Amino acid sequence: MSSIGIGVEEFRDGLRSGRSGVRPISLYDTTGFEYANGAEVVGFQPERHIRTLDPQRLGRATQFSVAAARMAVADAGLTAEALDAGRCLISVGTTDGESHDLDRLVETEVAEGPEHMDAITARRVPVGHLSTAVAREFELTRAEAVTVPTACAAGNYAIGYGLDAIRIGEADIALCGGADAVCRKTFTGFYRLGTIAPEKCQPFDADRKGILTGEGAGILVLESLESALARGARIYAEVLGYGLNCDAYHQVAPFGESVADCMRLALDDAGVKPEEVDFISAHGTGTKANDTTEVGAIRSVFGDAVPRTISMKSMLGHAMGAASALAAIGCALAIKEGFIPPTINHVQTDPECAVDCVPNEAVEADLRIVQNNGLAFGGNNAVVIFGSYQS
Amino acid sequence: MNTVISAWAAVSPFGIGRQVFQDGLLAGRPAAAGEPAGPDKAAFTVPDFDPRAVLGKKGTRSMDRVTALAAATVGELLATAPGLDAPAADDAPDPRRSVVLGTTTGSAQSMMDFTRSSLTEDKPFFVDPARFPNTVMNCAAGACAIRYQLKGPNATIGGGRTAGLLALNYARRLQLTGRAGSVLCGAAEEYSHARAWLGHHSRDTGEEAAVLGEGCAMMLIEPAGAGGPERPGLAEVLTVQMGVYADAEGIRPALADCVRRALATAEAAPGDLALVAPGEAAGVLGEQELAALDEVLAGAAPERVSCTELIGDTSAAAAAFQIVSVLVSAQHRPALAGRLALVTAVDRDGALGCALLRLLDGATA
Incomplete structure (x- = not known):
């Protein structure tokens, strides 16, 4: 569920063709801001995806989460009955949860007073809904539904949690990823920090001006190799491992040494050497600070042989808690179909973060190992390593 | 590998620290009433909790209440857990300390205040940038890491009344997979105008209004034996089993199934339970x-x-407070060593579950 398309095919075609999901923000009033582009999901009809639950009782991020889970389960050739027959973990990451609903409640409070807040909207707010609604949609009563609000690395956290639960034999299937909806609160915060780009997101470019807030959801279906082979599932990629750590340095600014450590943890967990990585899907927000720090960290791990390093945020905007989940899906599709998604809007590479970012056009490539970086506020880092499945 | 709870701390409506919580719980006396907000008639708040007074001036200028509650509790835990600063044994897993913190929605107050500034100031971007991090739900866990230099995995888990159970399971799995050595695991909630109003509007017509409370309980989770003789372990975390219900009628069968799964996983029978702490x-x-x-x-x-x-x-x-209440209740009762304790929780947004603990000598001595 993304600003460049809904469903696997549209998303894949968007990544391959370097489609931009950026357009003027429409979900909330942007009067008074000098510029207000974003990357919203357009053409989303919740009732086309959500069957069991009443979409009106779900906030926008939860609608995205449930709709993406529906599409993922169908794509995997699974059914609600099959999910219910095994042990299912549902882990959904997010930055803002239903902050868009909180924004609207504040609008009411300011205009009419807190006693007039809408009850249905208020009930949608707790962040647990993002995962429990998925279980309720599939009528799973024995699922472990956990929401992981670890900001902009949350999608990778959730995927890692799914991997661990399967590895230690406590889950048969994991539905995991991330979801977020654009909101005034977060747009305003980044705008105030001077990190919203006026028009477009240009990671690694000398003229990059920041992020564009985005939204969407990505849900992946994880299962053991034995399970996938036994049911003849189509395998997009193997989740080889991941790493988690915390900068313990600054709430907002990333810390290069720690980011590098997180990549090493992930590579170790995956049993992969740096020189085996075919491309890196960077966190790549397009801010001055992130791209310089992240590329510096990549250099310290990969030395002079830095693999191609791209940012899907150039196309998708920064979908916050959904960002690393959507990028993970992009990695899996890239491996399966043999291409590297481009970094669009690229004019001139910044020597301070010089990488081959696959400028503007996707390239064909036979890929074996791909790394997906997620960095977040709070110094929360999560890096996932994917590999091609070789039968 | 077995995972144990080997120390705990609490900042609660009884006040700051473990002792006041223990004393209050064992006396069975309600904490002093706090100042209610919004539509509430009553509230339990942490008395005289001023973040700058408790935590000092450094790093607290823009800190919100839930972050301060978590930071104060983590500080208490690190300061009072016996022998925590001793070097880890050579064969211990990764000694980097980790934080896993449960939440409902972070600080709804911080989030709503930020949006309110955007709506009411002369320009929509006249907001306080120093308060922007407070509006992101992992703020408290990240702030604890910065304050106490905790560089291991740092996770925030959202789940309302079940958050403490989900966080405990997350911490347990971090250990089973070797991703963390000791984990500071618990959950925090603040009382605020925003929470009072959101709670008010979330209740059904005629539904009984609970008196809201606030606080934070944190536990030290580590591999059995890692604490040595100084921290012999208070309780072993045998299993956490979770489920989801669709409507009120579904609560009983789904929770009963969780408890049966927990007992089966531990090869235990109902008769092995000495204590049960429901979410209430x-x-x-x-x-x-x-x-x-x-x-x-x-x-x-x-x-x-x-x-x-x-x-x-x-x-x-809530669930984190239930777990530490179990540990308090087992004190000075050696007959309970080896017996089991069950902690259950039901959240209004669909999640429910239980944790099954085995009480150890360290708790019952």
Whole structure:
């Protein structure tokens, strides 16, 4: 569920063709801001995806989460009955949860007073809904539904949690990823920090001006190799491992040494050497600070042989808690179909973060190992390593 | 590998620290009433909790209440857990300390205040940038890491009244996979105008209003034996089993199934339970929870541990407070060593579950 398309095919075609999901923000009033582009999901009809639950009782991020889970389960050739027959973990990451609903409640409070807040909207707010609604949609009563609000690395956290639960034999299937909806609160915060780009997101470019807030959801279906082979599932990629750590340095600014450590943890967990990585899907927000720090960290791990390093945020905007989940899906599709998604809007590479970012056009490539970086506020880092499945 | 709880700390409506919580719980006396906000008639708040007074001026200028509650509790835990600063044994797993913190929605107050500034100031971007991090739900866990230099995995888990159970399971898995050595695991909730109003509007017509409370309880989770003789372990975390219900009628069967799975996983019977600490949510959630326990534990009569009436509905912090209440209740009762304790929770947004603990000598001595 993304600003460049809904469903696997549209998303894949968007990544391959370097489609931009950026357009003027429409979900909330942007009067008074000098510029207000974003990357919203357009053409989303919740009732086309959500069957069991009443979409009106779900906030926008939860609608995205449930709709993406529906599409993922169908794509995997699974059914609600099959999910219910095994042990299912549902882990959904997010930055803002239903902050868009909180924004609207504040609008009411300011205009009419807190006693007039809408009850249905208020009930949608707790962040647990993002995962429990998925279980309720599939009528799973024995699922472990956990929401992981670890900001902009949350999608990778959730995927890692799914991997661990399967590895230690406590889950048969994991539905995991991330979801977020654009909101005034977060747009305003980044705008105030001077990190919203006026028009477009240009990671690694000398003229990059920041992020564009985005939204969407990505849900992946994880299962053991034995399970996938036994049911003849189509395998997009193997989740080889991941790493988690915390900068313990600054709430907002990333810390290069720690980011590098997180990549090493992930590579170790995956049993992969740096020189085996075919491309890196960077966190790549397009801010001055992130791209310089992240590329510096990549250099310290990969030395002079830095693999191609791209940012899907150039196309998708920064979908916050959904960002690393959507990028993970992009990695899996890239491996399966043999291409590297481009970094669009690229004019001139910044020597301070010089990488081959696959400028503007996707390239064909036979890929074996791909790394997906997620960095977040709070110094929360999560890096996932994917590999091609070789039968 | 077995995972144990080897120390704990609390900042609660009884005040700051473990001792006041223990004393209040064992006396069975409700904490002093706090100042209610918004539509509330009553509230339990942490008395005289001023972040700058408790935590000092450094790093607290823009800190919000839930972050300060978490930081104060983590500080208490690190300061009071016996022998925590001793070097780890050579064969211990990764000694980097990790934080896993449960929440409902972070600080709804911080989030709503930020948006309110955007809506009411002369320009929509006249907001305080220093308060922007408070509006992101992992702020408290990240702030604890910065303050106490905790560089291991740092996770925030959202789940309302079940958040403490989900966080405990997350911490347990971090250890089973070797991703962390010791984990500071718990949950925090603040009382605020925003939470009072959101709670008010979320209740059904005629639904009983729980008195809201706030606070934070944190536990030190580590591999059995890692604490050496100084921290012999208070309780072993045998299993956490979770489920989801669709409507009130679904609570009882789903929770009963969780408890049965937990007992089966531990190869235990209802009669092995010495203590049970239900979540005691107001209204139908709590009624159905007790019905599920009656169904599964029929015939067995574990002693009930209660803290809700004493400190209020602490939402995300509730299950963490239930767990530490179990540890308090086991003190000085050596006959309980080796017996089991069950902690259950039902959240209004669909999640429910239980944790099964084995009480160890360290708790019952």
